[in-house]
Amino acid sequence: MDGLASEPSSGVFTALDEGGVRGFHIRTLIVSGMGFFTDAYDLFVIGALLPVIAIYFGISSFSLNYAFISSSALFGAIIGPIIFGPISDRFGRKIVYAVDLAILIVAAIGSAFSANPLELIAWRFVLGIGVGGDYPVSATLMSEYANRRDRGKLVSSVFAMQGFGLLSGAVVTLICLWLHLPTWLVWRIPLAFGAVPAVTVIYARRKVPETPRFMVASGRIDRTTAREVGLSEESAAQDRASLFSIPRGRILSAYVPLILGTAISWFTLDVAFYGTSIFSNTIIHNLISTGAAGSVAVYASLIRSTEITSLIFLFFAFPGYWAAVFLIDNVGRKKLQLLGFAFMVVAYAAIASIPGIVDNLLALFVVYGSTFFFINMGPNTTTFVVPVEVFPTQVRTTGHGIAASAGKVGASMSAFLFPFALKTIHLPGVFTWLTIMALLGLLVTAVLIPEGQERRLEDISGEERLLKTYSEFSDLITGLTDRILEGARELRSFVGNWGDTDEEGRRMKAIEHDCDEIVHRIFVRLNTKFVAPINRMDIVYLTQALDDIMDYLEATSARLGMYGIEAPTAPMRDFMELIVSSVEEVRKGISFINDLYSRRFDRIENSCIRINELENRADELLRSSLKSLFETEDTRQIIKLKEIYDDLEVVTDKCEDVADLLRDLIVEYRRR
Numbered sequence: 001m002d003g004l005a006s007e008p009s010s011g012v013f014t015a016l017d018e019g020g021v022r023g024f025h026i027r028t029l030i031v032s033g034m035g036f037f038t039d040a041y042d043l044f045v046i047g048a049l050l051p052v053i054a055i056y057f058g059i060s061s062f063s064l065n066y067a068f069i070s071s072s073a074l075f076g077a078i079i080g081p082i083i084f085g086p087i088s089d090r091f092g093r094k095i096v097y098a099v100d101l102a103i104l105i106v107a108a109i110g111s112a113f114s115a116n117p118l119e120l121i122a123w124r125f126v127l128g129i130g131v132g133g134d135y136p137v138s139a140t141l142m143s144e145y146a147n148r149r150d151r152g153k154l155v156s157s158v159f160a161m162q163g164f165g166l167l168s169g170a171v172v173t174l175i176c177l178w179l180h181l182p183t184w185l186v187w188r189i190p191l192a193f194g195a196v197p198a199v200t201v202i203y204a205r206r207k208v209p210e211t212p213r214f215m216v217a218s219g220r221i222d223r224t225t226a227r228e229v230g231l232s233e234e235s236a237a238q239d240r241a242s243l244f245s246i247p248r249g250r251i252l253s254a255y256v257p258l259i260l261g262t263a264i265s266w267f268t269l270d271v272a273f274y275g276t277s278i279f280s281n282t283i284i285h286n287l288i289s290t291g292a293a294g295s296v297a298v299y300a301s302l303i304r305s306t307e308i309t310s311l312i313f314l315f316f317a318f319p320g321y322w323a324a325v326f327l328i329d330n331v332g333r334k335k336l337q338l339l340g341f342a343f344m345v346v347a348y349a350a351i352a353s354i355p356g357i358v359d360n361l362l363a364l365f366v367v368y369g370s371t372f373f374f375i376n377m378g379p380n381t382t383t384f385v386v387p388v389e390v391f392p393t394q395v396r397t398t399g400h401g402i403a404a405s406a407g408k409v410g411a412s413m414s415a416f417l418f419p420f421a422l423k424t425i426h427l428p429g430v431f432t433w434l435t436i437m438a439l440l441g442l443l444v445t446a447v448l449i450p451e452g453q454e455r456r457l458e459d460i461s462g463e464e465r466l467l468k469t470y471s472e473f474s475d476l477i478t479g480l481t482d483r484i485l486e487g488a489r490e491l492r493s494f495v496g497n498w499g500d501t502d503e504e505g506r507r508m509k510a511i512e513h514d515c516d517e518i519v520h521r522i523f524v525r526l527n528t529k530f531v532a533p534i535n536r537m538d539i540v541y542l543t544q545a546l547d548d549i550m551d552y553l554e555a556t557s558a559r560l561g562m563y564g565i566e567a568p569t570a571p572m573r574d575f576m577e578l579i580v581s582s583v584e585e586v587r588k589g590i591s592f593i594n595d596l597y598s599r600r601f602d603r604i605e606n607s608c609i610r611i612n613e614l615e616n617r618a619d620e621l622l623r624s625s626l627k628s629l630f631e632t633e634d635t636r637q638i639i640k641l642k643e644i645y646d647d648l649e650v651v652t653d654k655c656e657d658v659a660d661l662l663r664d665l666i667v668e669y670r671r672r
Helices: 014-018 023-057 064-091 093-112 117-145 151-178 183-195 193-207 212-217 224-231 232-245 251-276 280-288 295-331 333-353 356-357 362-377 379-385 393-424 424-449 463-496 501-528 533-562 571-593 595-599 602-630 637-668
Strands: none
Touching: 023 064, 023 093, 023 117, 023 151, 023 183, 023 193, 023 251, 023 295, 064 093, 064 117, 064 393, 093 117, 093 183, 093 193, 093 424, 117 151, 117 212, 117 379, 117 393, 151 295, 151 379, 183 193, 193 356, 193 362, 251 362, 251 379, 251 393, 251 424, 295 333, 295 362, 295 379, 333 362, 333 379, 333 424, 356 362, 379 393, 393 424, 463 501, 463 533, 463 571, 463 595, 533 571, 533 637, 571 595, 571 602, 571 637, 595 602, 602 637
């Protein structure tokens, strides 16, 4: 279905999917975008400041302190998405939305007041946690509000604010250099400035309503949100069970290919992007300061390299972000990602293999600068957009968080090793390595990334296919319990109105055959449908337990004929009353199974308790029946009736097995 627009939406999210860009979209874009402005500023400003910080603290550009200062925020950004992604899926997007900004504010100020390299490294690490937490939440919140035609544009616009942050970091640093401020202020002011944009929107973020998709998924929808997006509380409540019957749990295990595709492509992108972005100033500074002597000359070359870096960001990186915004819904995410990686392969290979490019500042400016345009137009934007489209609502921020964390593993690795790589394998060797990374990203994108252009989130993520599958299993399992209950009532009726045991055996065999057919259909669908493993085993165990009930009912009917039982006994009638009541409770408990998804457990628990009580009564009945039976003198009759009584009691045991499975599900869902 890649590249194909989906059919118009139907159901609870029609207003969101088919509507236009409205006021709440713009407000969400602004408050999310300002967070990303702050994220990018905080991450990339360190690149412009590294030479100044090295001078101030008297550290070498090839020292561990230098490497950790450049990369500590990125190491923190590995942890942030892994922490805040699952929290957002469990408790809501809004709760994380303001917390991560608070972390950014505190950590930016702490960084600016660091007294030594270790303090700066620690504060930058904390700042990275906040940055990492913002990635999945901002992307998800915007995507879950967006319509299907403009979703790429809106989400990539949030990400494009990174361009302003990237450019602002260089400009603020450049202003401090132009003003010839003391060295201790030149790096502290830009770091402290990172708190300013976060402060301006933290209150607004607290006022952004929770997304309708999460609200429906969690079983609630407030009037404000419903009214603003054209969604009715009634329709959300009605569609709750059918639209969001997939548990969060371990559903990600069904999305391994997409996890790998989004994570590896983001990893390879960030290896290249963060290494070159953070160290652009260092690379250019080293080129133009060769032979410079004295602090004045070094300072002048630092200003010059910062100016050149700012120009690269202004004329190449910044336009790339907005080219992505313009193209993503027209060209498609996958095509842009492929194009960006392909250009990176060509450009990096050229820098690595053509000496004239590295030696000529103008050539390096054009070729190296153009990579920023294609990176931002392609994979730097699309790796941010794709994860919020391919994962279901219940695990959307978790899935995006895994991909973002993988990206930051690549970013931190690149930022930490880049200075040492420049020293050991030099610029051509570095770009050879980046060429390999870009080629890997290109291949992974081609094989594992789907196209989400103009498709609904529920369509791209496969939620609709999964939900249809679960609905089919629900129908089959309900049909199976209905047929088992019919068999139990048939046998009760026969025992109460004794007749032809052979004819009764044929009727029970026909019912048991119907149950076997339903069981066969369930297992065929399990082997041909897309079902998360945890749910697959739930269905397998439940189906087997239900099938056992019918098998023992049919076996009892067969024994009545084989043993030539001429008349029913009182214990038989009592057993059948208990069995029918137990099977009725089994059917009732299974009919309430959707209560699990809305975290209502009382009705299922009541059925389980009732089944357990009936099984205990069956145990007592078996003991008393056998005691009476052993007082007779007919040994053959004792053997026959004992086996029949045992089989009837086992039927209640099998009903209790179903109750135990339902209890296990309750325990599992209470943990979620």
